[in-house]
Amino acid sequence: MHRRTFFFGGLAGLAGCRRSSQPRLNVYNWSNYIGPNTVAEFERQTGIRVRYGIFESSDELLAKALTGNCGWDVVFPTNHHVAPLRDYNLLAPLDHSRLPNLQNLASDFRAPEWDPQLQHSVPYMSTSAGIVYDRRQLGTLSRWADLWEAKVEGRMTMLDAQDDVLGACLVKLGHSWNSTAESELRAAQREAIRQKPLLRAYLNAEVRDQVVAGDVLAAQMWTTTMLPVMASAPQLDFVYPAEGFVRYAESAVVLRESPRQEAAHRFINFLLQPEIAAACVAAEKTGPVLAGVRELLPSELRDHPLLFPAPQDLARGVWLRTMPPSAQRLRDRLWTEIKSA
């Protein structure tokens, strides 16, 4: 595809690069979030050398990017961090003429609510969080409210992340996951404190082993984290809770300060090919954002509910939103109160 684009793009990249004879690109992504050969394939096709760095949390990325001069060209914030980066004038506007593969985006991701015109970001992968639980020990769970039941006492964990804990409490109470209303947030905080005696711990991905081993019977967890072990632990089930759940989309953005805009666009355009995306999805078990990827996946992933929730489940999902500073501040405080309660 588009060999000519690559050729001229390569020339432009060469011309734009003064110091090194070989064009170079600095890519900063989540750890374990790309196919094993994706970068090598890009380098082979384009002759652009890639320096690939990884981060472990969105906050780490944001903290680095906000200080400026971080030296990365393409980075992958989660959807709710796109607005802060844009407002700080850190993002380069995307040139859609250099991203012909945008046409491969699935309809859900063509006009996402956080960047409807895809002016600064392009969706890359999508994931969500729900409840993973031991069906043999607990029976069927279907709601967040089940995590307030005595039967999970001492054997249940929530994510160690304020958006996720407050969000689950908010939807349990019938409010919006992304609520900014003080009264609703305070009610959610009380709900979280009420849950604490039943809680074993607030744990992120590290809880996975304990869920598989049976130490923990129910956990609020990301689909991406659980999917690789679901097949080997038949007692486990995953539910998108009835009250609603959150979705995240990792997005590719180009930093404004990057002197390698051309190469950065080429990298993003490269990722927007179904074959490339399918390899990333198969390797990382994270939901695709492109049409035509599902058909390319191995059969055990093609219909996996953790990658492709049923339409009636998906309808309850909401995208995590950027909080206005005042709501963010209140949430921070409530979270600290929950922690020290």
Add this chain to the structure above:
Amino acid sequence: MKRLRLAFLAPSALLLATLFLAPLVIVAVYSLESRGAYGGVTPPFTLESYSRILDPLYLKILWRSFWVAGVSTLLCLLLGFPLALFISRSGPRRGLYLQLVMLPFWTSFLIRTYAWMFLLRDTGLINTALLATGLISEPLPLLYNDFAVILGLVYGFLPFMVLPLYTTLEKLDPALLEAAADLGAPPWPALARVTLPLCRPGILAGSILVFIPCLGAYLTPDLMGGGKSIMIGTLVQNQFTTSRDWPFGAALSFSLMALTLGLLYIVSKRSRGEDLL
């Protein structure tokens, strides 16, 4: 001669000034600015971050941190003193024992903490063994509570107690204990009235070396405590990550530093002549 001395001192002075003093000044300036909308700092200058620390919520966290650090230090002392005494009286094997005390430093603290988590969890070695012997019928809750946090801190910082204690005990003149025995003091009173008082500098140095890092620890409380309670170190870290409230984080760390220095000053005043600072 004087010039030569200066020449040798210059690199370390420069290093300290750029890598220690400069970041400190930056933190001080940050702590006086206002919070940026999504992180960072903006003008105007304000003392608001400092006044927020007096909020009961944060004072409670501070108090909890002091309590956990204090208990951990005391346990380190109770465990470390007999150990240091034993090593100092072990003759030619002293070197070997000291090596063993320091052996854990050869592995990353993070990995050792994870190893503890594997030991302590429900399906971990300890609970599995106890269940197999029939001593217990339900796994003991060993992980994700204050017990686990303090265990992790004591384990991590015990060597910092043992080493200074050993140094003072090793310098102790055996003739003093012989004199005590000659004057009719049995071993225990001699320990309490001769060895312990003479060990004061070691006890103080060890306690400070343990207490201060325990106070600011965030890795152990987070991993072993399961994020259910919060210590000051985690609070500071949160301000720079999830909360993105840099001025408050800077003010917190600065206040903690001032508090620690104040305590050190008081301790050193009360133990006249023993250089601590």
